[in-house]
Amino acid sequence: MTELLEKAKNALKHAENVTALTGAGVSAESGVPTFRGSGGMWKNFRPEQLAAPEAFKKDPVLVWEWYNWRRELIASKKPNSGHYALADMEKYKRFTLITQNVDGLHHLAGGKNILELHGSIWKVRCTRCGTTKIDRSSVLTVPPRCSKCNGLLRPDVVWFGESLDMRILDKSIDAALSADVFLVAGTSGVVQPAASLARYAKGSGAFVIEVNMEKTPISIEADVTLIGKAGEILPMLQDGWIEGR
Ligand code: BV8
Numbered sequence: 001m002t003e004l005l006e007k008a009k010n011a012l013k014h015a016e017n018v019t020a021l022t023g024a025g026v027s028a029e030s031g032v033p034t035f036r037g038s039g040g041m042w043k044n045f046r047p048e049q050l051a052a053p054e055a056f057k058k059d060p061v062l063v064w065e066w067y068n069w070r071r072e073l074i075a076s077k078k079p080n081s082g083h084y085a086l087a088d089m090e091k092y093k094r095f096t097l098i099t100q101n102v103d104g105l106h107h108l109a110g111g112k113n114i115l116e117l118h119g120s121i122w123k124v125r126c127t128r129c130g131t132t133k134i135d136r137s138s139v140l141t142v143p144p145r146c147s148k149c150n151g152l153l154r155p156d157v158v159w160f161g162e163s164l165d166m167r168i169l170d171k172s173i174d175a176a177l178s179a180d181v182f183l184v185a186g187t188s189g190v191v192q193p194a195a196s197l198a199r200y201a202k203g204s205g206a207f208v209i210e211v212n213m214e215k216t217p218i219s220i221e222a223d224v225t226l227i228g229k230a231g232e233i234l235p236m237l238q239d240g241w242i243e244g245r
């Protein structure tokens with residue numbers, strides 16, 4: 001591992017543009033269950049069954065009960081050393097953080113240049129008038145109604161089968177294509193189009209570093225795959241980008 005770690009740190013030391021892509025694994029050590037890990041189940045439902053427009057149409061109360069369960073759980077969690085290490089990188093590099101996570105923990109850790117590819121659990125959107133607002137209360141009345149038009153509110157996240165916000169996706173692709181180092185942490189590399197960003201970065205000459213507890217479909221693009229916890233490995237990488245100051 002140390003040889004791979006040194007290789008990764010060296011790449012970070014000489015990089016000017018660094019782009020990171022994170023997934024649920026980066027929040028795991030904060031106590032937020034991952035999507036496909038064992039803790040991701042809720043009342044025998046898999047996330048993919050509830051994070052979908054059809055599920056919301058069929059039973060908005062059930063979907064809102066799931067989101068309230070997640071909001072309440074996440075509201076009690078704090079960023080971990082992996083979040084803080086990534087937030088720190090912004091001080092030394094031209095850095096863009098792309099996250100698939102909707103938990104807001106990268107912001108809480110002090111990150112500024114963050115692209116929330118799949119939206120935020122702390123934002124709600126009216127299904128009738130489209131008004132969006134940030135609401136950080138840990139539990140919402142079910143189902144929540146719009147203060148403007150009394151329309152049904154939904155979580156302002158991207159569900160399976162829904163297209164992403166093209167402005168955010170375009171910025172993410174640009175950040176992948178312009179990266180000297182592309183750092184992928186805590187994602188199973190299953191969900192598209194997020195998982196393809198590593199291939200775009202690789203294709204345009206980036207050095208790709210993967211941090212995960214296991215190999216993933218992204219590992220084939222990685223120059224270095226560091227197996228271990230993001231909360232432990234990302235701080236080890238940190239002196240790579242500080243040395244390069
Ligand atoms: C789209 C927001 C097209 C909601 C999420 C059929 C029909 C339609 C689309 C598709 C289809 N087939 C495939 C698709 C594409 C689909 C998709 O990718 N499906 C997958 C399941 C195959 N994608 C979509 O639908 C996307 N939209 O394609 O639109 C389109 C275009 C035009 C018009 C209409 C449609 C939208 C995808 C977004 C879905 N929303 N979340 C919410 O959160 O409530 S995705 C969800 O998965 C989360 O965002 C999560 O972050 C994300 C990815 O999962 P991971 O983050 O990777 O988490 P996971 O649990 O999988 O893995 C955790 C990893 O961490 C593991 O590798 C583990 O080893 C590691 N780990 C654990 N602990 C640690 C660790 N690593 C380090 N340290 C640790 N301590």
Ligand code: ZN
Binds near residue numbers: 129148150
């Ligand atoms: Zn409304």
